[in-house]
Amino acid sequence: MANFNKVILMGNLTRDPELRYTPSGSPVCSFDLAVNRSYTTQAGERRDEVCYITIVVWGKQAETCAEYLKKGRGALIEGRLTQRSWETPDGQKRSKHEVVGERVQFLGGRREGGGPPEAEAEPVRAPEAAGEDDVPF
DSSP states (O other), X not given: OOOOOOEEEEEEESSOOEEEEOTTOOEEEEEEEEEEEEEEOTTSOEEEEEEEEEEEEEXXXXXXXXXXXXXXXXXEEXXXXXXXXXXXTTSOEEEEEXXXXXXXXXXXXXXXXXXXXXXXXXXXXXXXXXXXXXXXX
C-alpha cells in the first residue's frame, strides 16, 4: 500500500524565526505558525479556534525564512508531518509533531524588512506614435 504525507498550511507567525546551524554547518530555522478556523456550533454560535504548529525549514530556505519572516507575517507552508522524540534531563520521554517545511511562500505585501527585495522593473514607456509610413497595411 502506498503512503502519502503532505501538509499545506496558511497562517501567521507567532514568534520571530530562530536560525541555528547543525554541527556540520547545515542551517535550520524554526518558527510557530497560528492557523485559525472559524465555525458555527449546532446552537448557531460562531466560534474561533486556533491551532499552533511548529515549522522546521532546512538549508538555504531556512536562511531566507530567518531573514525575511517576522512575528505576525503570513506564510503558506507546504511540507510533511514528522514526529520528534527526546528524553528530558530528568529521564522523562517527550515527543512532538512538527511540519518540515519543504516550500515556504511569504504572504502579504512587503513590510519593513519583512520581505525579499522586489526585482526592479524597467519603467513602462508609452509607445511612440506611428507615422503614416509605419502602418503595415
